[in-house]
Amino acid sequence: MSNSLYGPLDPAPDAGYTDAPPRMGFFTDTSVCIGCKACEVACKTWNAVPDDGFNLLGQSYDNTGGLTANSWRHVAFIEQPRSERSGSATGVPGAFAGVPAGPPASARSAVTAATVGQETGTEPGLPPAVDALAAAGTIGDRTEFLGMPGSDLPGRTSDAPREDFRWLMMSNVCKHCTHAACLDVCPTGALFRTEFGTVVVQPDICNGCGYCVPACPYGVIDRREDDGRAWKCTLCYDRIGDGLMPACAQACPTESIQFGELDELRSRAAERVAKLHGEGVESARLYGHDEEDGVGGDGAFFLLLDEPEVYGLPPDPVVTTRDLPDMWKRAGVAALTMAAAVVVSFLGGRS
Structure with missing residues (x-):
């Protein structure tokens, strides 16, 4: 990688870490997000993030509305009626007609789904008991997943799935940009680049100037009303430094949020997109993975099933300090x- 001003680079060595570990990050596969909000709860619990009112905003089931100082993870719920897709209301297959059931689940996801089915009395589409999975030889290997979240409601067992609309769900988070404008404008050094290539705010150094808020091309950073300081996702810097997985990824029951070495995640994401394309999901695309984009690529990138604007993401983000x-x-x-x-x-x- 080159260390040109706004071209591809490895941000940790560029920040002065001479013996940096591999860059770590998130790959969020929205095609398997079920909107459970486990990531939001885990993030708040581990990081002691205050509640934000838990107000239903009159926008689907979204109770947070976006990333804020008190919501470092935000699960977006997007309802897409068929009329907003392609074709007319008659004679056209539903938005998910012909779409595959989704990716195979790992053993961890299979056990989670089966356990939830036992506890709630629902049938999530997997054998209801863990020993049944073992008997079938699926534990330790792979098994079929619940189904793509947009095709029907999780746990629904009807033979007639909904085809008049689809759900799009995405767990949004700080992108931990390769070229982070928030770092450029912070006058106190409260924002710093870690040895893992992530970007962290040190609240004991932040003076609440707010320069980082408009500098972020994604609108991620926010100031807390009670103290004026800036807050955002740290990618659980305290956990990954001890070899642990970030709380949100640890809690995600469908493995929609995947954590690991960024290069390996990018390879895995490319394979996932190719698989979806091969199964007829032509709308699948990656967002934030390109090192040649306006921010040099993101440390947290996404697989989307529609245009970025549908998810509230800027289509062509650019580091806001590029012209300085x-x-x-x-x-x-x-x-x-x-x-x-x-x-x-x-x-x-x-x-």
């Missing part, structure tokens, strides 16, 4: 020109 060097150069030239004009005027007045 040129602006300072122009300001310097303008200052020198003005100084020269003053000197000439002064000397001309004396002659």
